[in-house]
Amino acid sequence: MIKYVVNGGRELSGSVNISGAKNAAVAIIPASVIVEGVCHIENLPNISDVSLWLDILASLGAKIRPMGPGGVEIDTTNLNRTSPSPELMRKMRASYYLIGALLGRSGRANVAMPGGCDFGDRPIDQHLKGFRALGATVGIANGIVEANSDGPLVGGHVYFDKVSVGATINVMIAAAKAVGMTVIENAAKEPHIVDLANFLNSMGADIRGAGTNVIRIRGVSKLRGGSYTIIPDQIEAGTYIAAVAAAGGDVRINNIIPKHLESITAKFKEMGVKIEENDDSLRVIRHGGMTGTNITTLPYPGFPTDLQPQIAAVLCLSDGMSVITEGVWDNRFRYVEELRRMGAQIQVDGKIAIISSIKGFSGAPVCACDLRAGAALIVAALAASGQTVIDGIIHIERGYEDIVAKLCELGADIRAVDFPSGNPVMVTA
Numbered sequence: 001m002i003k004y005v006v007n008g009g010r011e012l013s014g015s016v017n018i019s020g021a022k023n024a025a026v027a028i029i030p031a032s033v034i035v036e037g038v039c040h041i042e043n044l045p046n047i048s049d050v051s052l053w054l055d056i057l058a059s060l061g062a063k064i065r066p067m068g069p070g071g072v073e074i075d076t077t078n079l080n081r082t083s084p085s086p087e088l089m090r091k092m093r094a095s096y097y098l099i100g101a102l103l104g105r106s107g108r109a110n111v112a113m114p115g116g117c118d119f120g121d122r123p124i125d126q127h128l129k130g131f132r133a134l135g136a137t138v139g140i141a142n143g144i145v146e147a148n149s150d151g152p153l154v155g156g157h158v159y160f161d162k163v164s165v166g167a168t169i170n171v172m173i174a175a176a177k178a179v180g181m182t183v184i185e186n187a188a189k190e191p192h193i194v195d196l197a198n199f200l201n202s203m204g205a206d207i208r209g210a211g212t213n214v215i216r217i218r219g220v221s222k223l224r225g226g227s228y229t230i231i232p233d234q235i236e237a238g239t240y241i242a243a244v245a246a247a248g249g250d251v252r253i254n255n256i257i258p259k260h261l262e263s264i265t266a267k268f269k270e271m272g273v274k275i276e277e278n279d280d281s282l283r284v285i286r287h288g289g290m291t292g293t294n295i296t297t298l299p300y301p302g303f304p305t306d307l308q309p310q311i312a313a314v315l316c317l318s319d320g321m322s323v324i325t326e327g328v329w330d331n332r333f334r335y336v337e338e339l340r341r342m343g344a345q346i347q348v349d350g351k352i353a354i355i356s357s358i359k360g361f362s363g364a365p366v367c368a369c370d371l372r373a374g375a376a377l378i379v380a381a382l383a384a385s386g387q388t389v390i391d392g393i394i395h396i397e398r399g400y401e402d403i404v405a406k407l408c409e410l411g412a413d414i415r416a417v418d419f420p421s422g423n424p425v426m427v428t429a
């Protein structure tokens with residue numbers, strides 16, 4: 001069993017390149033199904049969620065051809081199956097995008113309910129409401145979502161009761177080739193929503209308003225293939241800012257879009273972290289102390305829930321008391337118990353965490369319960385005195401490309417170690 005072993009207490013320095021955005025990649029790959037042609041996609045992150053998606057599309061009959069690092073050609077011309085394997089589908093949250101993609105392409109989808117990180121109840125009622133507004137019949141039986149339409153989908157008006165990234169993406173994909181106009185109101189505005197719209201438009205779709213709360217999709221009869229480059233991952237970039245803030249040091253973070261990081265950089269600056277912004281990079285410097293602050297996570301452009309655990313680890317090391325209010329998920333504080341093993345003093349009451357300042361973390365054996373929880377444990381471990389052993393790294397590898405190598409390059413002492421029978425055997429530096 002592979003675990004990460006971190007000897008903390010080293011400042012970080014140098015530069016790190018940010019990979020393509022996971023949450024854009026996991027939407028754009030299934031969106032290639034509706035294209036019914038050849039899509040050449042660049043800047044894909046090398047993470048397990050992307051490999052899983054490529055396996056799922058291959059299992060449905062798509063042809064997948066790797067095109068060098070970060071590049072892949074997906075030919076969905078002859079994709080001919082509408083029931084992907086439930087085992088594969090349950091391994092990932094974003095697998096529900098196949099419902100919109102298959103429904104929009106062939107008027108039929110039989111897809112297992114998705115898996116992914118457990119933050120409490122993760123309903124998909126808004127997705128289903130959107131498909132129904134396009135004329136589909138949708139039901140869930142024995143853990144399988146069955147969606148059907150007699151003939152092509154027909155554009156409709158969808159008003160989401162709640163801002164949902166997934167539902168916005170799913171309906172955009174399904175509506176790309178529907179007959180007539182679809183209007184999505186109360187749409188999510190995340191950068192990956194805009195990236196998906198740009199991808200589909202570059203393949204011939206007619207989608208306007210992505211990035212605002214009203215998106216208009218005029219259905220087209222045909223999409224053509226083409227090439228597209230995925231945006232950089234703002235959450236990965238934010239995680240490296242958190243790592244420098246926690247461990248101290250001076251690091252340049254390359255290949256980013258500063259605009260996507262505004263709510264994140266503003267908070268770290270408020271805490272006393274020095275951040276210099278350039279066109280496509282940031283320099284993050286932290287040598288002195290930091291002050292605590294209050295944070296409420298919200299849909300974009302608010303502070304992202306996907307960076308809440310990482311900044312919580314930094315707030316533990318900041319002076320004074322901090323309060324985090326989780327505004328997106330019901331149960332996103334499961335990592336707190338693990339941070340407490342390292343000395344954190346955090347009280348959780350429902351969706352609120354009150355964080356008291358501590359002098360420092362101390363290394364301990366801990367376990368990542370989900371992707372961003374794992375990132376928070378790494379952030380804490382980099383700053384800790386002594387050794388931290390992080391279990392559950394399968395979650396981390398779903399979303400962070402080469403995190404061990406990237407941190408080593410910055411001077412961290414982190415290794416992936418195989419613990420076959422209690423005796424560690426080093427496998428990567």
Ligand code: EPU
Nearest residue numbers: 023094122123124125126127164165166167306328329371
């Ligand atoms: N919701 C509903 N009904 C729905 C859909 C969502 O009530 O039909 C609720 C959810 O329960 C939640 C809120 O709406 O309370 C927001 O959920 P959303 O649909 O926006 O989340 P998601 O699409 O399932 C994506 C990201 C998550 C990220 C959230 C919020 C992907 C694959 N996942 O999830 O990313 O936390 O948006 O920004 O894009 C991560 O990367 O670590 C991660 C979990």
